[in-house]
Amino acid sequence: MINARRNSEEGSTARSRLSRLAPLDADAVRLLEEAARTSYALRARQELLSAGSSIEAPLILLDGWAARARILPDGRRQIVSLLVPGDVTGVSDLPEPLSSATIVALTPVHVCAAPPRGASAALDLAYAVSRAHDEAFLLAQITRLGRMNAQERIMDLLLELRDRLDLAGLVRDNSFDVPLTQETMSDALGLTPVHVNRMLQAARKAGDLVWTGKRITLSDPARSARELGRVPLRVRAG
Amino acid sequence: MINARRNSEEGSTARSRLSRLAPLDADAVRLLEEAARTSYALRARQELLSAGSSIEAPLILLDGWAARARILPDGRRQIVSLLVPGDVTGVSDLPEPLSSATIVALTPVHVCAAPPRGASAALDLAYAVSRAHDEAFLLAQITRLGRMNAQERIMDLLLELRDRLDLAGLVRDNSFDVPLTQETMSDALGLTPVHVNRMLQAARKAGDLVWTGKRITLSDPARSARELGRVPLRVRAG
DNA sequence: CGCACCTTTGAAAGGTTTCAACTTCTGTGG
DNA sequence: CCACAGAAGTTGAAACCTTTCAAAGGTGCG
Numbered sequence: 001m002i003n004a005r006r007n008s009e010e011g012s013t014a015r016s017r018l019s020r021l022a023p024l025d026a027d028a029v030r031l032l033e034e035a036a037r038t039s040y041a042l043r044a045r046q047e048l049l050s051a052g053s054s055i056e057a058p059l060i061l062l063d064g065w066a067a068r069a070r071i072l073p074d075g076r077r078q079i080v081s082l083l084v085p086g087d088v089t090g091v092s093d094l095p096e097p098l099s100s101a102t103i104v105a106l107t108p109v110h111v112c113a114a115p116p117r118g119a120s121a122a123l124d125l126a127y128a129v130s131r132a133h134d135e136a137f138l139l140a141q142i143t144r145l146g147r148m149n150a151q152e153r154i155m156d157l158l159l160e161l162r163d164r165l166d167l168a169g170l171v172r173d174n175s176f177d178v179p180l181t182q183e184t185m186s187d188a189l190g191l192t193p194v195h196v197n198r199m200l201q202a203a204r205k206a207g208d209l210v211w212t213g214k215r216i217t218l219s220d221p222a223r224s225a226r227e228l229g230r231v232p233l234r235v236r237a238g
Numbered sequence: 239m240i241n242a243r244r245n246s247e248e249g250s251t252a253r254s255r256l257s258r259l260a261p262l263d264a265d266a267v268r269l270l271e272e273a274a275r276t277s278y279a280l281r282a283r284q285e286l287l288s289a290g291s292s293i294e295a296p297l298i299l300l301d302g303w304a305a306r307a308r309i310l311p312d313g314r315r316q317i318v319s320l321l322v323p324g325d326v327t328g329v330s331d332l333p334e335p336l337s338s339a340t341i342v343a344l345t346p347v348h349v350c351a352a353p354p355r356g357a358s359a360a361l362d363l364a365y366a367v368s369r370a371h372d373e374a375f376l377l378a379q380i381t382r383l384g385r386m387n388a389q390e391r392i393m394d395l396l397l398e399l400r401d402r403l404d405l406a407g408l409v410r411d412n413s414f415d416v417p418l419t420q421e422t423m424s425d426a427l428g429l430t431p432v433h434v435n436r437m438l439q440a441a442r443k444a445g446d447l448v449w450t451g452k453r454i455t456l457s458d459p460a461r462s463a464r465e466l467g468r469v470p471l472r473v474r475a476g
Numbered sequence: 477c478g479c480a481c482c483t484t485t486g487a488a489a490g491g492t493t494t495c496a497a498c499t500t501c502t503g504t505g506g
Numbered sequence: 507c508c509a510c511a512g513a514a515g516t517t518g519a520a521a522c523c524t525t526t527c528a529a530a531g532g533t534g535c536g
Contacts, residue, residue: 054475070381073467078384080377093366096475100374128331136338138376139318143308145383146316146428190384229311237292237334430493
């Protein structure tokens, strides 16, 4: 289940994304490369971390997608946030923190333990920005679920993913890979898979997006963003 | 608008709550008392902090209720979280952090700047636990909005508030003050005020709760919690 | 080629919203 | 202490969005 890997390509997405959150010095890059050297692989549907279990160390998702989810006793599932390549999760100021949600791989993934805090000031700043982003994404998710209809939820989530993937350097010409099934999307959006399917068709017919295979192309993200009242994410002054 | 106050009673709720998150030593208590001495009052509907503005210092809500909210361009409002007496908000590891939501007083409130981090190890631990709680509440809010129906949302929120108020020593015999209008609840629950009203009546008829004036009494919180699959909040091991 | 998984479709039921009016509270001023 | 105004709570009927259930197409991979 845990396969140590030696692929130096692995960490590049994480480095790319983190360096856009805060400038990384040579020291930070070295720490990241070292961490990536002991990455391991998980298959889709495997759990990276289960709710209530203790968080040994922050994780970096080097490759692939994952989801933080909560399950209700009757089986209903809510994805509270999606993790895309380069994301860091599990950073806490608490000694012996416990996970408040289950993290499950949505695709085959490669993960590694993140360098601990305190080892690099540049990295610590990147972690702080990353955490602030994560909180902003949670607030955005709440607003989506509470006050948007199905069409708005879908487009708003895709725009968020676009922005996030852009930070990792994974967007080209408004198109990007989204390896989510409609069922997974429905768990993230608080909808049924059937309804996601119908609204996605409506969005395609309206010319808002093209979705072929795993790749999405947004026709006019700027316009869509304006219509939804999305504003650029800023978490610190200056 | 800002009235310095000299009421030594003020900080007691905050002390009480924080000390249940982590044991406070004499030093921490002194810092809290000092901070509470320069509290100020705001009327209901006034903003404590507006979205996008910079967070000068963490805030302690000494008294009264507030809400963190996001407003959509067409006026729809989503309350992302409620702040109850004793809550701390705005703790960040970021230099010059910006607020990602507007904080508005729901009742007349007294707030003060929290002692800065680094001044007391005990207090820092309390802040860390408080932050972990806040994150768990956001996840709970997401699950409520995404996967619960109106009745479940209402009861689940009330149970969460009960637990939180309990930490501040504000629950007696399963009853506690909830100074929320049905409209405010609807903004927190992603529903219309009309529907909140109807579902509240249903809950009363079903004997699940009594709500007179501003005071709520839950008939059988343990049973309700079980039915909703709520589990005790734990954010750290040991 | 066949099984598993994902997407698509239809029709009916259901939960929630909308709109508009009415009633009950609560606090303030006469 | 009562009258009044504004805020909050309540009610009804119809429209609307989303879900449910069930089944039929696609697609990819061993």
